[in-house]
Amino acid sequence: MSKVKKEGHKGGGNWKDFFHVIRKMRLPWHWIIIAFLCNFLYNRVMLDLPTVTAGLMSGSTDSQALVDAVWFYVLFTLVLCGDVALRSPARHVAARNIRRVIWKKMLRIRMDYYDGHNPSDLMSTMTNDATTATEYLVEFLVGFLPTIYYVAAALQTISSYNVWLMVSVFLLLPLKLIYAVFVGRWQYRTQFGVFKEIGSLTAYLAERVRNLMLIKTYTNEERELKNGEKTSYGLFDANMKVNKLNCVITALTTLLGMAQVMVVMVFGVLLLKRGDIDIQQWVAFYMFSGTLSTSFSNLIDYWMKLKSVQGAMARTAELLRAPEEEEQEGKREEKGAGTEVCFDHVSFSYGDKEALKDVSFTIPEGSSAAVIGLCGSGKTTSLSLLEHFYEPQEGTVSLGGVSVADIPLQALRGRMGYVQQGADIFSGTVREALTYGLHREVPDEEIWAAARKTGFAEILEKWDAGLDTPVAPGGTSMSGGQRQKLVLTREFMRGADVLLFDEPTSALDAAAARMVQDTIFDTFPDQTKIIVTHDLSLIRRVDQIIVLDRGVLAGCGSYSDLYGKCGAFMELIAACQAEKEAAKC
Ligand SMILES: Nc1ncnc2c1ncn2[C@@H]1O[C@H](COP(=O)(O)OP(=O)(O)OP(=O)(O)O)[C@@H](O)[C@H]1O
Structure with a gap:
């Protein structure tokens, strides 16, 4: 400029x-x-x-x-x-x-x-x-x-x-x-x-x-x-x-x-x-x-x-x-390759603002991991690096043993589902929101079958216009839980094999959060799941927890591995519990 x-x-x-x-x-x-x-x-x-x-x-x-x-x-x-x-x-x-x-x-x-x-x-x-x-x-x-x-x-x-x-x-x-x-x-x-x-x-x-x-x-x-x-x-x-x-x-x-x-x-x-x-x-x-x-x-x-x-x-x-994202033409099409996620000595800064410093962890194929940490500790940045929105200055982020920089962008992003905190959706009809990004004609029967799988069908049945129900810009005509279910149904139809969730339950009350959690684990049992969260019950359900502290990896392991042994983890658990108690009052 x-x-x-x-x-x-x-x-x-x-x-x-x-x-x-x-x-x-x-x-x-x-x-x-x-x-x-x-x-x-x-x-x-x-x-x-x-x-x-x-x-x-x-x-x-x-x-x-x-x-x-x-x-x-x-x-x-x-x-x-x-x-x-x-x-x-x-x-x-x-x-x-x-x-x-x-x-x-x-x-x-x-x-x-x-x-x-x-x-x-x-x-x-x-x-x-x-x-x-x-x-x-x-x-x-x-x-x-x-x-x-x-x-x-x-x-x-x-x-x-x-x-x-x-x-x-x-x-x-x-x-x-x-x-x-x-x-x-x-x-x-x-x-x-x-x-x-x-x-x-x-x-x-x-x-x-x-x-x-x-x-x-x-x-x-x-x-x-x-x-x-x-x-x-x-x-x-x-x-x-x-x-x-x-x-x-x-x-x-x-x-x-x-x-x-x-x-x-x-x-x-x-x-x-x-x-x-x-x-x-x-x-x-x-x-x-x-x-x-x-x-x-x-x-x-x-x-x-x-x-x-x-x-x-x-x-x-x-x-x-302005620089464009490189569409790595001629690079190997990695569709169908493994879904193990690996961060190998990754450092990343936004300009001169350091967000991740020498972070290394591995999430095995088909397992679930929670990424936790205080605000600004680099959780969302980790997901962005995996989607290859940004390029790390040092280290390698890889999927299925291949650096994400070497996978064609369309293939890489086609294999990943990204569910954000607010579950943003565009205006139009529910059918359009459900089929957004599917790049094919989707018959209503397929949509209903997917909706039954995630439990969104119970919501849809209550709306007179069904799939033709209008959606306001940003999906504001729906509740947070309804939006999350809609997006999970869409991801189910997309068939992504790695799912990234950024605070999927933070905007929901306890009952809705529980319902969304169950949907995540029931609908995607075999996919690799990475969940950025502060939700204690969600943290307890995953196979592995990655603890970030101001951009540095403070701990990595199961709940029992970290409990009582990792200071940063214990502080976060205490903070989550305090938050939960406060919410009850
Ligand atoms: N687009 C950006 N430009 C500049 N700095 C950024 C940008 N996005 C994030 N940051 C900075 O990078 C650091 C890590 O941010 P990130 O969003 O990854 O943290 P987070 O752990 O996800 O935080 P939260 O829990 O609050 O969402 C923070 O210091 C943040 O201010």
Whole structure:
């Protein structure tokens, strides 16, 4: 991000980023070429407009001239409409393509990238930056060359009347170029600022709207109102800068346009008086000078839009350069290999924050293990390393005797089920939630059979709409226990052979926790199970307990191996018991 910020301050933009994004964005070239040809035709027809009009104004009123003129104006209107109509699909298809590219990238980026970048902040890259960037870029691609063609051809026609007329058109060109360069840089900076602020506002809203209950519980509406206003003011300030810039652009463009008209008038009238040009040429020249002035402004506008595109693409380019998870093509497909889990002298840090230090343990195939430890001791990090979300700096994490780094990611994650504390599920129907990630058509009979196995069927039968029951975002329309059962049913259908559970019972009352525990052990008797937990009754049921203390392995063995012998374990047991007693009160 810092690099992008620096570029933003410089204001000159970065062409490397620009071309990088263009290469990746899969522009709809066929649409662009069609729109380009239409625009070219429009400019070609526009070249004849002054001559036809000047012919009428200088007195040629015979019926054929009038009919020709009418036909010409009809043709002019048609190509103008065609030009406008075909530009939009080109813009929208381009925006759709880049959104697809960005979303695909966001799904493939390595998890450590998200540790330093708020994912919600990146949302506006896809919605806002991409749309504006493609819109402006297509405008440029479609309109820039035809406008140059128009300017060159119009100048040639004018010089055929009188070479001084052409010189008069160029007199103000140096001023216009200086204006384009300076305002273009300013445009880049302001546009970049707007996109950054839209990103912050989107991120703020995405987080707060998801947690409205939290805000209400803490009666923090007033504070959040102020926070929201503060973030919104950031965007307001950025937009006011754009407004200031637009005022300057309007003033300077108008002044330059008027100066251009005056220069043209003075030159034209002088040459007319001297008899160097006739009245028809004078009228045609006057009309040309008007359209030429617009075309020069358009060229400057295209340049500025290009600078805006750079501003909009700076964040997109950074996102597209983010490191992706490696799909280890060509590596051995380990489907069906053993499920013994082994951490061999593993050390891992998030940046400079150490999370695991020289941790070694082995969980035999088909057994169950609880990973316990105080908050922040590295339990969840261990599961993340096993899923290969992160790469340890030292040591090896292996599954079935093969380092997880050597197993293709899809195969590795296809073999693992991950049940998180909140059992997050997406909105939709219960059927969609149950079959999420199964990558195949699942008949209802199979779903019901799995639900009977986990006991979720008893819950489902009570819902009138059964599998079509709607699920609210995050599954908030269900209780914690119902969500856990739903996820366990899904994992049963997935047929994973290693199951990772992160605090599966912590959000449940004692009865629901017992029910979920039973479901875990009854439904997955032969799978390797790793359970991060503080639940004492769950700790007693597993084959092996791994005790972590501030990222270091403090003990490893069965309940009876550790009881009375491992200090850290005894402290945790005491803490769990105290917690349980407190819960009873
Ligand atoms: N994405 C991250 N970026 C930076 N530091 C992190 C990140 N995730 C975890 N940590 C840090 O790594 C350490 C281990 O965290 P981890 O979540 O593995 O602990 P834990 O034992 O699962 O904790 P808890 O029981 O509270 O969930 C902690 O100090 C934590 O602050």
